[in-house]
Amino acid sequence: MIRLDRVSYSYPRATSPALNDLSVDIPAGQFCAVIGANGAGKSTLCSALAGFVPHFYRGRLTGTVEVAGIDIAASSLAELAGTVGLVFSNPFNQITGARFSVRDEVAFGLENMGVPRAEMETRIDYILQFAGLAGLAERPPFALSGGQQQRLAIASVLVMRPRVLVLDEPTSQLDPVGSREVFTVLRDLAATDEATVVLAEQKLEWVAAFADRVLVLHEGRLVADGLPGDILASPDLQRYGLEPTRYTRAARAAQAAGLRPEGDTLPVTLEQAAEFFA
Amino acid sequence: MSGTYGLYVVRQTGIHRLHPLTKLVYVLVCLLIGWLIPGVWSPYIVLLIGVVPVALIARVLPEVIKNTIKTAIPFAISLIIVQGLFWTGGTIVRQLGPFSLKAEGLLFAIRGTGRIILAVSGFLLLNYTTRSDELMLALSQKGLPNSISYVVLSTLQVIPRFQRKANTILDAQRSRGLETEGSYLIRMRALMPLVVPLLLGSIVDIEERAIALEVRAFSREGAKTSLLVLHDTRFQRAIRWLLMLGAMAVIGWRFYLWLAPRLA
Ligand SMILES: Nc1ncnc2c1ncn2[C@@H]1O[C@H](COP(=O)(O)OP(=O)(O)OP(=O)(O)O)[C@@H](O)[C@H]1O
Ligand SMILES: [Mg+2]
Numbered sequence: 270m271i272r273l274d275r276v277s278y279s280y281p282r283a284t285s286p287a288l289n290d291l292s293v294d295i296p297a298g299q300f301c302a303v304i305g306a307n308g309a310g311k312s313t314l315c316s317a318l319a320g321f322v323p324h325f326y327r328g329r330l331t332g333t334v335e336v337a338g339i340d341i342a343a344s345s346l347a348e349l350a351g352t353v354g355l356v357f358s359n360p361f362n363q364i365t366g367a368r369f370s371v372r373d374e375v376a377f378g379l380e381n382m383g384v385p386r387a388e389m390e391t392r393i394d395y396i397l398q399f400a401g402l403a404g405l406a407e408r409p410p411f412a413l414s415g416g417q418q419q420r421l422a423i424a425s426v427l428v429m430r431p432r433v434l435v436l437d438e439p440t441s442q443l444d445p446v447g448s449r450e451v452f453t454v455l456r457d458l459a460a461t462d463e464a465t466v467v468l469a470e471q472k473l474e475w476v477a478a479f480a481d482r483v484l485v486l487h488e489g490r491l492v493a494d495g496l497p498g499d500i501l502a503s504p505d506l507q508r509y510g511l512e513p514t515r516y517t518r519a520a521r522a523a524q525a526a527g528l529r530p531e532g533d534t535l536p537v538t539l540e541q542a543a544e545f546f547a
Numbered sequence: 548m549s550g551t552y553g554l555y556v557v558r559q560t561g562i563h564r565l566h567p568l569t570k571l572v573y574v575l576v577c578l579l580i581g582w583l584i585p586g587v588w589s590p591y592i593v594l595l596i597g598v599v600p601v602a603l604i605a606r607v608l609p610e611v612i613k614n615t616i617k618t619a620i621p622f623a624i625s626l627i628i629v630q631g632l633f634w635t636g637g638t639i640v641r642q643l644g645p646f647s648l649k650a651e652g653l654l655f656a657i658r659g660t661g662r663i664i665l666a667v668s669g670f671l672l673l674n675y676t677t678r679s680d681e682l683m684l685a686l687s688q689k690g691l692p693n694s695i696s697y698v699v700l701s702t703l704q705v706i707p708r709f710q711r712k713a714n715t716i717l718d719a720q721r722s723r724g725l726e727t728e729g730s731y732l733i734r735m736r737a738l739m740p741l742v743v744p745l746l747l748g749s750i751v752d753i754e755e756r757a758i759a760l761e762v763r764a765f766s767r768e769g770a771k772t773s774l775l776v777l778h779d780t781r782f783q784r785a786i787r788w789l790l791m792l793g794a795m796a797v798i799g800w801r802f803y804l805w806l807a808p809r810l811a
Contacts, residue, residue: 381764389772
């Protein structure tokens with residue numbers, strides 16, 4: 270579904286590339302997390318998948334980015350809208366402001382795509398239900414909490430039925446309650462097994478909980494690619510400026526203190542930790 | 548202000564249910580007639596027979612009166628002072644110290660005030676009875692570019708947020724002991740450190756907003772649809788045509804009045 274072949278990219282006037290010789294294949298239905306320290310290139314990768322690199326930011330892109338069979342460089346933003354959905358951190362900036370209710374806000378993308386009204390109605394009802402917003406349908410979007418607004422942003426993009434959903438740290442500006450709400454929606458999405466999702470995320474405990482696969486970026490390069498359990502428990506993580514989950518840290522401390530044997534698989538989720546320490 | 552749809556006041560009346568264009572055309576024609584028909588009192592007559600009864604039926608008359616007065620009074624006062632006292636020549640009605648009040652100036656000010664009152668009350672009547680998203684949709688259907696309708700609607704929603712944000716910052720500064728009351732200059736000084744973050748914040752956000760709009764296919768070409776449905780009737784369409792014909796007749800007549808003496 271997503272194919273990157275030797276992709277390098279530099280922002281205009283940048284001295285070093287933000288993406289450096291990236292190659293990766295993501296099959297349909299996979300929930301793929303992208304982790305990496307600040308400045309590692311996560312946001313740039315997200316922008317490249319949605320076409321804003323290079324069509325919005327300009328700059329120099331080499332190699333091929335292909336999403337759902339479309340060559341991004343040869344396509345246009347207007348064409349990519351509806352094929353790739355993008356959600357980013359600031360919920361407030363993702364609300365159009367041109368619609369006065371949650372329901373109308375969700376409709377905005379469908380209206381622009383020219384979807385017939387009757388179909389809009391069913392799709393909106395379904396997605397509001399999915400995002401847990403059904404009870405807020407008539408509320409003004411700006412009157413919602415951060416977590417609700419971010420779920421609205423996700424719903425507004427999902428309702429367009431993109432082939433690929435890209436989320437760039439969707440909870441980094443939310444409080445813990447809002448973050449939990451958003452992750453609950455993402456977990457439901459992961460459980461459907463149909464959506465192809467790329468999630469840039471710093472909160473590794475959530476990544477461990479539902480990603481099918483984890484990519485690690487470091488200074489624009491893809492430095493690791495594998496299952497969450499392997500990647501997140503790997504001792505290399507700190508080299509890339511990432512902090513392991515508290516479960517892994519606790520387990521490692523237990524090993525260092527000689528309470529647990531070395532060589533056991535380290536836990537990355539609560540369930541695995543319970544097993545590890547049992 | 549109901550807050551949700553701009554100025555819209557939620558009421559279940561026939562006026563509220565009219566097609567937005569019917570109300571828009573009606574208000575514009577009222578303004579046109581009140582402004583173009585000669586005579587000091589013509590704006591007031593149009594106000595009384597054109598705007599007031601409709602506002603009454605729509606049950607928004609108190610709101611219209613209140614906010615028209617609020618907006619129009621400063622204009623009226625300055626008009627009367629400037630035109631009444633500083634009219635050159637003309638009949639003196641009353642001597643006020645070194646100034647003399649002139650009849651012609653006064654009449655001019657009365658007509659000017661009437662025009663402003665008519666324009667403000669017409670605008671309020673339209674906006675109190677019409678959701679701005681429905682009005683913009685109606686205009687888009689008549690060919691208004693989507694970008695214009697987007698700018699109008701998002702501005703309407705962002706202004707109250709902006710005010711709230713500004714007030715929060717002002718409150719914070721007041722509690723820190725910063726002078727926020729008093730002379731204009733003092734208030735300006737208190738506002739300066741507020742304007743910068745407000746503006747800078749939005750400049751940084753503009754890039755993200757542009758991206759978010761693109762994601763929602765805003766710049767896609769081709770036919771668009773809409774979730775809102777506007778109810779129009781053949782009767783309202785006929786009324787709109789009649790109103791526009793009437794307006795055209797008034798314009799023609801006014802033009803004739805202007806042209807005739809010049810040709811003679
Ligand atoms: N609009 C831009 N113009 C120029 N350079 C940029 C721009 N956005 C990012 N960069 C640079 O590109 C590199 C990668 O940044 P990117 O935002 O993709 O990292 P990130 O992994 O998303 O980091 P964070 O965790 O802080 O969001 C950084 O060196 C950054 O300074
Ligand atoms: Mg980022």
